[in-house]
Amino acid sequence: xxxxxxxxxxxxxxxxxxxxxxxxxxxxxxxxxxxxxxxxxxxxxxxxxxxxxxxxxxxxxxxxxxxxxxxxxxxxxxxxxxxxxxxxxxxxxxxxxxxxxxxxxxxxxxxxxxxxxxxxxxxxxxxxxxxxxxxxxxxxxxxxxxxxxxxxxxxxxxxxxxxxxxxxxxxxxxxxxxxxxxxxxxxxxxxxxxxxxxxxxxxxxxxxxxxxxxxxxxxxxxxxxxxxxxxxxxxxxxxxxxxxxxxxxxxxxxxxxxxxxxxxxxxxxxxxxxxxxxxxxxxxxxxxxxxxxxxxxxxxxxxxxxxxxxxxxxxxxxxxxxxxxxxxxxxxxxxxxxxxxxxxxxxxxxxxxxxxxxxxxxxxxxxxxxxxxxxxxxxxxxxxxxxxxxxxxxxxxxxxxxxxxxxxxxxxxxxxxxxxxxxxxxxxxxxxxxxxxxxxxxxxxxxxxxxxxxxxxxxxxxxxxxxx
Amino acid sequence: xxxxxxxxxxxxxxxxxxxxxxxxxxxxxxxxxxxxxxxxxxxxxxxxxxxxxxxxxxxxxxxxxxxxxxxxxxxxxxxxxxxxxxxxxxxxxxxxxxxxxxxxxxxxxxxxxxxxxxxxxxxxxxxxxxxxxxxxxxxxxxxxxxxxxxxxxxxxxxxxxxxxxxxxxxxxxxxxxxxxxxxxxxxxxxxxxxxxxxxxxxxxxxxxxxxxxxxxxxxxxxxxxxxxxxxxxxxxxxxxxxxxxxxxxxxxxxxxxxxxxxxxxxxxxxxxxxxxxxxxxxxxxxxxxxxxxxxxxxxxxxxxxxxxxxxxxxxxxxxxxxxxxxxxxxxxxxxxxxxxxxxxxxxxxxxxxxxxxxxxxxxxxxxxxxxxxxxxxxxxxxxxxxxxxxxxxxxxxxxxxxxxxxxxxxxxxxxxxxxxxxxxxxxxxxxxxxxxxxxxxxxxxxxxxxxxxxxxxxxxxxxxxxxx
Numbered sequence: 012x013x014x015x016x017x018x019x020x021x022x023x024x025x026x027x028x029x030x031x032x033x034x035x036x037x038x039x040x041x042x043x044x045x046x047x048x049x050x051x052x053x054x055x056x057x058x059x060x061x062x063x064x065x066x067x068x069x070x071x072x073x074x075x076x077x078x079x080x081x082x083x084x085x086x087x088x089x090x091x092x093x094x095x096x097x098x099x100x101x102x103x104x105x106x107x108x109x110x111x112x113x114x115x116x117x118x119x120x121x122x123x124x125x126x127x128x129x130x131x132x133x134x135x136x137x138x139x140x141x142x143x144x145x146x147x148x149x150x151x152x153x154x155x156x157x158x159x160x161x162x163x164x165x166x167x168x169x170x171x172x173x174x175x176x177x178x179x180x181x182x183x184x185x186x187x188x189x190x191x192x193x194x195x196x197x198x199x200x201x202x203x204x205x206x207x208x209x210x211x212x213x214x215x216x217x218x219x220x221x222x223x224x225x226x227x228x229x230x231x232x233x234x235x236x237x238x239x240x241x242x243x244x245x246x247x248x249x250x251x252x253x254x255x256x257x258x259x260x261x262x263x264x265x266x267x268x269x270x271x272x273x274x275x276x277x278x279x280x281x282x283x284x285x286x287x288x289x290x291x292x293x294x295x296x297x298x299x300x301x302x303x304x305x306x307x308x309x310x311x312x313x314x315x316x317x318x319x320x321x322x323x324x325x326x327x328x329x330x331x332x333x334x335x336x337x338x339x340x341x342x343x344x345x346x347x348x349x350x351x352x353x354x355x356x357x358x359x360x361x362x363x364x365x366x367x368x369x370x371x372x373x374x375x376x377x378x379x380x381x382x383x384x385x386x387x388x389x390x391x392x393x394x395x396x397x398x399x400x401x402x403x404x405x406x407x408x409x410x411x412x413x414x415x416x417x418x419x420x421x422x423x424x425x426x427x428x429x430x431x432x433x434x435x436x437x438x439x440x441x442x443x444x445x446x447x448x449x450x451x452x453x454x455x456x457x458x459x460x461x462x463x464x465x466x467x468x469x470x471x472x473x474x475x476x477x478x479x
Numbered sequence: 480x481x482x483x484x485x486x487x488x489x490x491x492x493x494x495x496x497x498x499x500x501x502x503x504x505x506x507x508x509x510x511x512x513x514x515x516x517x518x519x520x521x522x523x524x525x526x527x528x529x530x531x532x533x534x535x536x537x538x539x540x541x542x543x544x545x546x547x548x549x550x551x552x553x554x555x556x557x558x559x560x561x562x563x564x565x566x567x568x569x570x571x572x573x574x575x576x577x578x579x580x581x582x583x584x585x586x587x588x589x590x591x592x593x594x595x596x597x598x599x600x601x602x603x604x605x606x607x608x609x610x611x612x613x614x615x616x617x618x619x620x621x622x623x624x625x626x627x628x629x630x631x632x633x634x635x636x637x638x639x640x641x642x643x644x645x646x647x648x649x650x651x652x653x654x655x656x657x658x659x660x661x662x663x664x665x666x667x668x669x670x671x672x673x674x675x676x677x678x679x680x681x682x683x684x685x686x687x688x689x690x691x692x693x694x695x696x697x698x699x700x701x702x703x704x705x706x707x708x709x710x711x712x713x714x715x716x717x718x719x720x721x722x723x724x725x726x727x728x729x730x731x732x733x734x735x736x737x738x739x740x741x742x743x744x745x746x747x748x749x750x751x752x753x754x755x756x757x758x759x760x761x762x763x764x765x766x767x768x769x770x771x772x773x774x775x776x777x778x779x780x781x782x783x784x785x786x787x788x789x790x791x792x793x794x795x796x797x798x799x800x801x802x803x804x805x806x807x808x809x810x811x812x813x814x815x816x817x818x819x820x821x822x823x824x825x826x827x828x829x830x831x832x833x834x835x836x837x838x839x840x841x842x843x844x845x846x847x848x849x850x851x852x853x854x855x856x857x858x859x860x861x862x863x864x865x866x867x868x869x870x871x872x873x874x875x876x877x878x879x880x881x882x883x884x885x886x887x888x889x890x891x892x893x894x895x896x897x898x899x900x901x902x903x904x905x906x907x908x909x910x911x912x913x914x915x916x917x918x919x920x921x922x923x924x925x926x927x928x929x930x931x932x933x934x935x936x937x938x939x940x941x942x943x944x945x946x947x
Contacts (some may be wrong), residue, residue, distance in 0.1 A: 018612070037719060103908040105906075105919070105922065106905075106918050106920075106922030107911075107915050107919065109850070109918075110848050110850060136891065136908075140891055140906065144906075203490055206878075210918050255607060295788050322835050323832070324836065325844060327834050327839060328836075328839070354672060360819075364790050364791070367790050367791065367793050368790060368796075368836040370793055371793050371795060371796070377578060382578060423604065433943075436612075436925075437574075438571070438573075438608065440605070442571075443575075445573050450575050451573070452574075453574065454820075455573055455574045455818040455819060455820065457925065458904065
């Protein structure tokens with residue numbers, strides 16, 4: 012990827028991104044110049060007239076407009092979504108979980124599927140599909156859990172790299188309390204496998220510019236103390252980030268208590284092995300105690316909120332507002348296939364609805380409910396902080412990289428028929444404010460509204476028959 | 480519609496419908512013969528061989544297959560969805576509700592929009608869109624609330640009739656506690672407007688064969704005792720069904736208590752005016768007392784469960800399992816635009832997730848959670864009972880009418896790219912059971928999977944470039 016030079020490009024039209032947790036910055040007549048390295052060189056906020064007035068050196072730049080000029084749609088540029096927690100191999104199980112809860116779900120649905128990734132052909136088929144599909148949903152960065160298999164994990168890294176998706180790819184470590192047919196034989200195997208995957212990523216992307224390895228102890232109970240200790244040391248030695256699960260389900264928490272009787276609590280298990288640091292991503296965090304929240308905050312570790320999964324498996328409702336109020340960093344994750352959807356837009360809806368369910372049991376209700384703006388913040392700026400890339404992605408600022416999606420919403424004409432289904436379900440009737448349009452996108456939009464997706468300035472997805 | 484003769488048709492392939500609340504009947508090699516009147520003449524369950532063996536009199540029938548023979552998809556016929564509660568004029572507000580709850584939502588978003596339906600051009604644009612869109616989602620029957628405007632309400636009936644959607648169309652009555660700019664001036668106006676709309680439907684569809692009027696007191700507090708009494712008498716005299724709201728939100732319930740101090744409770748208000756009968760559809764029913772549930776059951780009135788709306792407006796979680804256990808009849812409703820979606824498939828997901836949120840606060844959890852099969856039952860068989868058409872629609876049985884949808888799910892090939900977006904998001908990898916396929920449809924499907932839709936044997940929607 013890195014070798015192909017980019018064309019200087021001017022992105023013209025409305026751009027929208029999060030200014031703060033609660034406010035979107037909506038710029039209806041904007042222009043963003045993206046240089047040959049995929050970086051935002053300048054942002055103009057009040058561009059009018061034709062031809063567009065451009066500054067010196069940009070006269071020959073390519074121009075990409077978010078509207079097609081037909082008046083049949085409303086377009087805007089939006090930062091790419093950052094999925095902070097997704098299990099790539101579980102993708103074929105999306106929607107299949109029955110009435111299970113976490114621990115029986117793992118044994119019934121998940122481990123049998125993951126174990127099949129010893130077959131590289133199967134891995135190629137599924138991983139290609141996951142990356143193509145998440146890109147089509149506007150996911151420009153994903154934190155992937157792979158499986159225990161080194162070749163398949165390396166293949167996932169290759170696919171992300173060649174398709175141009177920014178990714179953290181983790182070879183899963185599990186040498187304890189795991190089924191005989193799917194486990195690491197020893198802590199040494201966990202560590203060696205992890206190192207082999209790190210070496211592979213270093214080979215294809217030496218500076219971890221697009222694809223980065225990530226240390227991935229599945230969750231505390233599935234790792235022996237020796238494996239956790241080894242991963243903690245590797246984390247300290249290399250600075251490579253860590254992802255794992257925490258406090259998803261009450262039975263899981265009880266299992267952790269029994270498995271690590273010497274630890275104060277779940278967070279303390281990770282902390283005691285040096286795995287709770289500013290570069291740690293903790294998925295779920297549904298049932299954290301006050302002491303755990305304080306420890307996580309003190310260590311600077313980050314939270315991936317996965318509402319679709321938490322509801323599907325009746326794990327609980329993560330108190331996002333409380334976490335934010337206490338100063339923790341929170342982003343969103345689809346957690347496929349605990350979560351049924353690989354769409355971060357759908358995950359925003361789930362975050363909004365989960366906050367409403369929590370609000371129904373809380374006082375005052377208004378302080379618990381998330382707004383559309385906040386869900387979008389979590390999916391972009393919040394998630395950027397979770398993966399430690401808040402200086403590079405998640406918003407539109409000079410010096411940041413162009414990880415973005417072009418969104419189009421269909422306007423309803425006077426004809427009696429639906430336009431072609433390719434236009435999607437969002438319908439703009441004409442009187443909507445920009446806030447209304449964004450709300451319609453979040454609640455009724457899907458991949459049909461994401462016309463094109465860029466990572467580091469490079470086009471990585473566009474709709475069929477659409478050329479930006 | 481009724482005048483155009485139908486072609487005898489054989490629907491060949493897999494058909495799936497609800498056998499009971501908890502069980503789907505899945506027939507992989509089926510054939511259903513639909514006669515010239517759109518009725519199911521016979522069902523064969525084990526059809527093999529080519530050419531298909533057909534019985535006498537059906538040799539020249541048209542054949543419609545749910546699979547296209549390419550191996551690139553998995554198809555099945557499924558009963559059309561029955562939306563038991565949808566506000567057609569609120570369609571342009573789908574997704575726009577902010578952080579409001581019922582009573583402020585009405586004043587902020589809903590009444591201003593509904594009041595604009597005095598403009599027939601606007602009504603034509605929006606109502607055409609609603610009917611086309613709900614048909615595209617596989618909704619073959621809808622219980623519509625219109626507005627107070629007689630001409631626009633009649634237009635909605637016309638549009639349903641001409642597009643071929645089975646519908647109950649209700650002119651909304653509200654002569655009390657309603658804004659000056661949007662209300663009936665008197666009980667007499669409520670009744671006269673209602674009668675005018677009944678007369679119109681009688682004119683276009685004398686036997687209410689496809690389109691039926693429905694008496695529609697908005698909800699108890701918005702109707703004067705005189706209006707409720709008049710509607711009760713009209714219901715008794717004509718047998719025309721009734722739809723209204725009940726027990727959606729705590730502030731609303733308190734308003735009812737204050738407005739009708741002589742009534743025992745909300746259900747008693749309707750009962751005391753003769754509006755609680757086997758032909759009454761009550762939307763929401765979130766916070767019913769035991770006494771109300773007993774009364775509703777004794778009267779044989781029906782419940783429309785609207786989970787998306789109840790979560791969006793933080794109204795509460797309707798205890799569906801309890802209602803069913805106590806013998807009440809429950810169907811599903813989208814409640815656009817309290818609900819953000821006009822898709823009954825999405826509403827099934829919302830019912831499943833709402834039941835999981837309720838389960839997280841209940842013991843034993845497993846008895847509260849709904850299964851995919853149950854959500855689909857509610858959307859078809861349950862909803863058919865709610866609208867009093869269980870002998871005609873909601874399943875595939877000899878003598879019932881062909882209100883059906885053809886569903887196709889894409890199978891994932893070995894190619895590296897996504898197929899065209901028109902195939903939708905469901906991905907079948909090959910090892911899935913029929914139960915898994917149905918679960919994937921419910922959790923990851925959308926209108927792109929509904930290839931064609933029939934009502935009373937007539938094709939009323941099909942995907943662009945698709946001819947069944």
